[in-house]
Amino acid sequence: MRTRKLFVTITAVALTMAPVIVLAQQKGLTVPFVKTVIPVDPGWTGWKSAPALEVPLGPQVIAQPWALTPSITRLTMKAVHNGTWIAFRLSWKDATKNAVMYTDTFRDAVAIMVPVAKEADITMGAAGKRVLILHWKADWQEDIDKTFQDVAQLYPNAWADWYPFAPGELPYDITAWTNPEARRYLTGWVVGNPRSQPAKRTAVEEQIAEGFGTLTTSERQSAAGKGIYANGEWSVVIVRPFVTGDPNDPSWAPGRTVPASFAVWDGGKGEIGSRKGISTWIPLRLQQAGR
Amino acid sequence: MATVKNWQIGREMAYPYPETRPQRQFAAVFDLNKCIGCQTCTMACKTTWTVGKGQEYMQWNNVECKPYGGYPMGWDVRLLEKLGPQPWEGSRFAGKTIFEAAPTGERVLGFTPEELDWSYSNAGEDEAAGTLDKGAYETMPEHKLWFFYLPRICNHCTYPACLAACPRQAIYKRTEDGIVVVDQSRCRGYRECVKACPYEKVLYNPVLRISQKCIGCYPAVEQGIQPRCVTTCIGKIRLMGFLSKPEEAKADRPMDFLVHLRKVALPLYPQFGLEPNVYYIPPVSVRREFLRQLFGPGVDHAIETYLKGKDDPELLGLLHLFGDTKEIIESFRTFPASGEAAGYDKKGREIVRVPIKEPDYLRPFYDAARQVYRHNIS
Numbered sequence: 001m002r003t004r005k006l007f008v009t010i011t012a013v014a015l016t017m018a019p020v021i022v023l024a025q026q027k028g029l030t031v032p033f034v035k036t037v038i039p040v041d042p043g044w045t046g047w048k049s050a051p052a053l054e055v056p057l058g059p060q061v062i063a064q065p066w067a068l069t070p071s072i073t074r075l076t077m078k079a080v081h082n083g084t085w086i087a088f089r090l091s092w093k094d095a096t097k098n099a100v101m102y103t104d105t106f107r108d109a110v111a112i113m114v115p116v117a118k119e120a121d122i123t124m125g126a127a128g129k130r131v132l133i134l135h136w137k138a139d140w141q142e143d144i145d146k147t148f149q150d151v152a153q154l155y156p157n158a159w160a161d162w163y164p165f166a167p168g169e170l171p172y173d174i175t176a177w178t179n180p181e182a183r184r185y186l187t188g189w190v191v192g193n194p195r196s197q198p199a200k201r202t203a204v205e206e207q208i209a210e211g212f213g214t215l216t217t218s219e220r221q222s223a224a225g226k227g228i229y230a231n232g233e234w235s236v237v238i239v240r241p242f243v244t245g246d247p248n249d250p251s252w253a254p255g256r257t258v259p260a261s262f263a264v265w266d267g268g269k270g271e272i273g274s275r276k277g278i279s280t281w282i283p284l285r286l287q288q289a290g291r
Numbered sequence: 292m293a294t295v296k297n298w299q300i301g302r303e304m305a306y307p308y309p310e311t312r313p314q315r316q317f318a319a320v321f322d323l324n325k326c327i328g329c330q331t332c333t334m335a336c337k338t339t340w341t342v343g344k345g346q347e348y349m350q351w352n353n354v355e356c357k358p359y360g361g362y363p364m365g366w367d368v369r370l371l372e373k374l375g376p377q378p379w380e381g382s383r384f385a386g387k388t389i390f391e392a393a394p395t396g397e398r399v400l401g402f403t404p405e406e407l408d409w410s411y412s413n414a415g416e417d418e419a420a421g422t423l424d425k426g427a428y429e430t431m432p433e434h435k436l437w438f439f440y441l442p443r444i445c446n447h448c449t450y451p452a453c454l455a456a457c458p459r460q461a462i463y464k465r466t467e468d469g470i471v472v473v474d475q476s477r478c479r480g481y482r483e484c485v486k487a488c489p490y491e492k493v494l495y496n497p498v499l500r501i502s503q504k505c506i507g508c509y510p511a512v513e514q515g516i517q518p519r520c521v522t523t524c525i526g527k528i529r530l531m532g533f534l535s536k537p538e539e540a541k542a543d544r545p546m547d548f549l550v551h552l553r554k555v556a557l558p559l560y561p562q563f564g565l566e567p568n569v570y571y572i573p574p575v576s577v578r579r580e581f582l583r584q585l586f587g588p589g590v591d592h593a594i595e596t597y598l599k600g601k602d603d604p605e606l607l608g609l610l611h612l613f614g615d616t617k618e619i620i621e622s623f624r625t626f627p628a629s630g631e632a633a634g635y636d637k638k639g640r641e642i643v644r645v646p647i648k649e650p651d652y653l654r655p656f657y658d659a660a661r662q663v664y665r666h667n668i669s
Contacts, residue, residue: 063458064397065456101500151497164342185344188475188476188501215479
C-alpha cells in the first residue's frame with residue numbers, strides 16, 4: 001500500500017511539473033476546416049469524414065478527493081472548425097445513462113479544457129495561468145430534452161401541502177415562482193448559482209479556472225452543446241466561437257496548434273467534481289481556414 | 292495537513308486547515324433527561340427554513356430515539372462500523388479520528404447515505420433496548436430497559452468535516468460566531484460534505500442541486516436571540532450561548548459553566564475528532580456503556596454531577612434558566628438567599644429572573660367564589 005501510494009504520488013508530481021513535456025510527446029489531432037455551418041448535433045453527417053483520436057483517460061490523483069480508478073478510460077475525440085466556430089464531438093462507452101440526480105446519485109459529464117494564454121498547468125490551470133473549460137452535463141441535457149427536473153419529475157408520487165407564498169397549485173412548478181417571497185426559499189436560484197437555474201439555454205456551461213478548486217462560471221456564456229445516449233454510448237457535441245470578445249477567449253485560431261485536455265465523469269459510479277478521469281494535454285493542429 | 296489541538300480528545304490531531312478559532316463559538320447544551328420527543332423543535336426549524344422546493348425531506352433539526360433510531364437511518368452505527376473499535380486512554384482518545392482514518396486520496400472517512408435512509412426518521416421511536424421480562428422492575432443506576440430521545444442539529448464543529456471535504460472551499464466557518472454555513476452561490480453540489488459529515492447534517496437539495504444545512508439561525512443570533520429550535524422547545528431542554536476555550540472559561544458564562552467547569556454537558560461522538568459544539572447532559576438511567584460510546588469518557592462524572600444538582604445551587608439555577616427567555620444569556624447569577632437565578636445580556640442588563648423553587652400555594656378546601664369544593668385529583 002505504501003509503495004503504491006509512493007508510485008501514485010510520484011506520477012502525480014510528474015504530471016504537475018511537466019505540462020509542456022507531455023505535450024510534445026502526444027500525437028495530437030489535426031482539426032480540419034469545413035466550409036459549412038456546423039449543427040449542434042452528434043448525428044451530423046459531417047462528422048463521418050473528420051479524423052478521430054482515441055484519448056486515454058487516467059486517474060486524477062492531485063486534488064483530494066482522488067479518482068484512483070476512474071470509470072471511463074477512453075474517449076473518442078473529433079474536432080472540426082469553420083473559421084468562426086470550433087466544434088468537438090466526444091464519445092465514450094458508458095453502461096448506464098445517468099442524467100438525473102437524486103440525493104445519492106450523480107450524472108454523466110464531459111469537459112474540454114484549453115489554456116487561455118499559450119499554456120497552463122494540467123491541474124485546471126494555476127495562479128496566473130488561466131484555463132477555459134467547456135463542461136457538458138447530462139442533467140442539464142435532461143432538463144432541456146424533457147423538462148426541468150423538479151420534484152414532480154424526480155419523485156412523481158411525492159406530496160407537499162404548500163410552499164410558503166408559492167403561486168399556483170400542486171405540484172407548484174418553480175418556474176412560476178416570480179414573487180420574491182416564494183423565491184426566498186430557492187436560495188441557489190436567487191443568488192445566481194448556475195446549478196440552481198431551472199431554465200437552461202444549453203447543456204454546456206462555460207467556466208474558467210486557475211487551479212483546482214477555483215472553478216468559476218464565466219460571466220459570458222458562448223458555448224453550446226448537445227449529448228445523445230444510444231447503445232451504451234454517449235455522443236456529445238460542444239461548439240464555441242473562436243472569438244467572442246471575452247477576455248477569457250483562448251488563443252486558438254485557424255492555423256495555430258493549441259493544447260486541449262479532457263475529463264469524463266461516470267455518474268453511475270459516483271463520479272463528480274474531482275472524482276474524474278482526465279487526459280494529458282493533446283495538441284490540436286487547427287487547419288487554416290478557407291481551403 | 293496541519294496539526295490542531297482538540298481538547299475533547301485530549302490531544303493534537305491532523306486536520307486539512309490550521310487551527311483558527313472564531314472570536315466567539317456558537318454552542319448549545321441539551322438536557323436529555325428532559326427531552327420528550329415532541330418534535331416541536333423539528334417543526335419550528337422546518338417551518339422557518341426548510342419549506343422550499345427540494346427541502347421536503349430535510350430536517351436540519353431532528354429528534355431520533357436511541358438505541359435504534361437515526362436520521363438518516365444508521366448514520367452513526369454505519370460510521371462506527373467503518374472505524375472499528377477505537378480506544379480511549381482515560382480522557383485522551385488513542386484511536387483514529389475520521390481525518391486520521393481517511394482512505395487514500397480522501398480527506399475524511401465517511402459515506403453517502405442512500406436516499407431511502409432519509410425517509411425513516413421515526414423508525415425506532417420508543418423501541419427500548421432490552422426485553423421486558425416477567426417480574427421485571429426498575430433497576431438503578433442503569434435501567435435494564437431503556438430508550439431516550441436524541442435531538443440533533445448541526446454541531447457547528449470547530450473542525451468541521453464538511454468544510455474539510457469541500458474541494459472548492461464552498462463551506463466556511465464564520466469568524467464572528469463560529470457558525471458553519473454552505474455558500475449557496477459557490478456550492479456546485481458535489482456532496483463531498485454530505486459524505487464527510489459524520490453527523491449527516493449537510494443535506495443535498497435535488498431541485499436547486501446544491502447542498503444546504505443548519506445555519507444556527509444566525510440572523511437571530513446576530514440580534515442576540517437564541518435559535519428557533521432552542522426557543523420553541525416545550526420541555527425547555529435547550530440553552531444556546533457562546534463557549535470559550537477551556538483555558539479561558541468563565542464561571543458566569545452558561546456554556547463555560549456547564550461544559551468546562553461542571554463538565555455536566557458532553558460532546559456528541561467526540562472520538563470522530565471534529566470538536567462538535569452542541570453538548571448533551573446524558574440521560575441518567577441509560578446503560579453507561581452506550582452513553583460512553585456516544586459522549587466519551589466523561590459520562591460517569593456528568594451523571595454524578597447532575598444527580599447532585601439539588602445541592603449545587605449554581606447548577607440548579609442555571610438549569611432553571613433554560614427556555615425562559617428568547618434572548619441569548621451572556622452571563623448568569625444565582626441568588627441563594629432568595630432562591631432565584633437571573634440571566635444577563637452582553638451589557639449586563641438583566642433579561643430574565645426565575646425562582647429556583649416554585650412557591651407553595653395553599654388553597655382552601657372550599658372555594659367561596661366558585662362555590663365548589665377542591666378535591667385532590669389522582
